[in-house]
Amino acid sequence: MTHRPATAGDPAREAILDAIRRAFPDRRPVEVPREYERAGGGTRSGREIVDRFAERVAEYRATVVRTGPYGLSRTIAARLAERHLRRLVVPDGVPAEWLSDAAVEIIRDEPPLSLADLDATDAVLTGCAIAIAETGTIVLDAGPDQGRRALSLLPDDHLCVVRGDQVVDGVPDALARLDPRRPLTWISGPSATSDIELDRVEGVHGPRNLTVLIVGE
Amino acid sequence: MVTQEIELNDALARAGIAAWETDLAELIVQLGDDLPSHILVPAIHRNRTEIRDIFRRAMGGAGRPAPTDLSDEPRALAEAARLHLREKFLRARVAISGANFAVAETGTVMVVESEGNGRMCLTLPDVLITVMGIEKVVPAWRDLEVFLQLLPRSSTAERMNPYTSMWTGVAPGDGPRAFHLVLLDNGRTDTLSDPTGRQALRCIKCSACLNVCPVYERTGGRAYGSPYPGPIGAILTPQLRGIARHPVDAQTASLPYASSLCGACFDVCPVRIDIPEVLIHLRGQVVRQHGWRARIGSDEALLMAGLGATFRSPRRLAAAERAAGLAGRFVGRSGRIGRWPAPGMLGRWLRFRDLRVPARRSFRAWWRSTGGDEGAGR
Numbered sequence A: 001m002t003h004r005p006a007t008a009g010d011p012a013r014e015a016i017l018d019a020i021r022r023a024f025p026d027r028r029p030v031e032v033p034r035e036y037e038r039a040g041g042g043t044r045s046g047r048e049i050v051d052r053f054a055e056r057v058a059e060y061r062a063t064v065v066r067t068g069p070y071g072l073s074r075t076i077a078a079r080l081a082e083r084h085l086r087r088l089v090v091p092d093g094v095p096a097e098w099l100s101d102a103a104v105e106i107i108r109d110e111p112p113l114s115l116a117d118l119d120a121t122d123a124v125l126t127g128c129a130i131a132i133a134e135t136g137t138i139v140l141d142a143g144p145d146q147g148r149r150a151l152s153l154l155p156d157d158h159l160c161v162v163r164g165d166q167v168v169d170g171v172p173d174a175l176a177r178l179d180p181r182r183p184l185t186w187i188s189g190p191s192a193t194s195d196i197e198l199d200r201v202e203g204v205h206g207p208r209n210l211t212v213l214i215v216g217e
Numbered sequence B: 001m002v003t004q005e006i007e008l009n010d011a012l013a014r015a016g017i018a019a020w021e022t023d024l025a026e027l028i029v030q031l032g033d034d035l036p037s038h039i040l041v042p043a044i045h046r047n048r049t050e051i052r053d054i055f056r057r058a059m060g061g062a063g064r065p066a067p068t069d070l071s072d073e074p075r076a077l078a079e080a081a082r083l084h085l086r087e088k089f090l091r092a093r094v095a096i097s098g099a100n101f102a103v104a105e106t107g108t109v110m111v112v113e114s115e116g117n118g119r120m121c122l123t124l125p126d127v128l129i130t131v132m133g134i135e136k137v138v139p140a141w142r143d144l145e146v147f148l149q150l151l152p153r154s155s156t157a158e159r160m161n162p163y164t165s166m167w168t169g170v171a172p173g174d175g176p177r178a179f180h181l182v183l184l185d186n187g188r189t190d191t192l193s194d195p196t197g198r199q200a201l202r203c204i205k206c207s208a209c210l211n212v213c214p215v216y217e218r219t220g221g222r223a224y225g226s227p228y229p230g231p232i233g234a235i236l237t238p239q240l241r242g243i244a245r246h247p248v249d250a251q252t253a254s255l256p257y258a259s260s261l262c263g264a265c266f267d268v269c270p271v272r273i274d275i276p277e278v279l280i281h282l283r284g285q286v287v288r289q290h291g292w293r294a295r296i297g298s299d300e301a302l303l304m305a306g307l308g309a310t311f312r313s314p315r316r317l318a319a320a321e322r323a324a325g326l327a328g329r330f331v332g333r334s335g336r337i338g339r340w341p342a343p344g345m346l347g348r349w350l351r352f353r354d355l356r357v358p359a360r361r362s363f364r365a366w367w368r369s370t371g372g373d374e375g376a377g378r
């Protein structure tokens, strides 16, 4: 089979667009009412935004730890010890300072690990692109301190470092700052299911434990 | 959902390709050789013990078997599914996904989920094929700010669902090396051409209308005979199956009637689909399609035809009113007509309900003899 992207002049593409035009010949451009809170519409201060983010993440049964910039490496080490995690994978762009106190085996994803090797690690440590206070969400965009998407998916523990200045107020603020061309993963708490008798269980396929480390003054 | 609509698993099986569902509930449905019953929680018709038995019986034939001492605790069952599917995720070379939204402006596709099976499919295999109805496309990137806030709240009442993935083509060194997007029509442009019915395409599959529907609550999802159960299924399935153009099978034709028209679905719908309006519109189409035979085939149709003829002529109405007043005197007791062995539908109706005895004299007869003078001619 040859590679055949749908481009102008492609018969399948023309057929479907034609069918849509025929189905709705009298369509006009619509004005979308946008009376909801848009990007930049919030009035909270930076401090309030970070507090609200911490509170909302915790409501998803994630563990939230707040620390100052100089306590980060010790906080990470303490959390790894507390969870008895031994083999930690990190994207290549994670700063060495974050790891200076960690007494665990550190595996850099460079060259990239095979999926089987990645599956055999206990935990992953990443940064994030931004975080959203309103919904308690962290967003990864595969930046250097986050790495490829599989890293934050296969290990059972995900530790994510969020700087206070990365937290935005609401979903519209987040979309305004994100680049749609990058692969984006929005994470709001650990993986969960309610598929069995509507009983909530944390963790089916993604990491079952999410630790969010918020770095501020 | 959309892959069930096009019966993709059956087609793949006929082509000798083993396809495995990765959502926990879908896995339960697949291993149980069953049909989904809810948009969001497709295995809601199974209890924990049934699920344990399905896992014990069928997991071994599909891959990694369930532990022999598997309990029926939801946590243990989820763990068994995790281990069973993890093995498959690490080996699968091709994944097929659906999508919740796509953005025309940027070419971005998006999947909203809770468990992480979506992320596995979007990230681990070499090739990703996404099948998506054409109605999922929104014009602009910023339109997502509406839907990302609407969908989780209406669907699971969460501020945000655990995982949302967005991707625009392939990313070197991250995820699949090839991405194919299949845009599906399958009756959607036909639906779009109906000015009343097209609003069904606005649906974001949040499942809120199922949860409040008294009919769905009694029948369960599998009675709808399609991957789209509940009120939205009752208006979407007949249209996708071409009810506007040709007669459809009896079950599909019955869907617009699977409603008391109470309107609870319209009240909760986050995208304001007037489901009762579309149901009535589709009932009209069913009647027109099935022609005269359907119209006189039932007691109800016969009754309606009789009423129509009576109301059309003032003379016949007057005669009917006189007859009713007279008859009421014989069958009524203390102002009511109760259980009465009338034939057909009337008898069945009266078994459970009382009727008020019709007035001896109709309003029109009273007006004619008194000229509207109160107190006169009592």
Ligand code: SF4
Pocket (backbone or CB within 6 Å): B154, B202, B203, B204, B205, B206, B207, B208, B209, B210, B232, B265, B268, B269, B270, B271, B272, B273
């Ligand atoms: S019709 Fe409305 S309430 Fe029902 S699933 Fe669709 S969006 Fe949700």
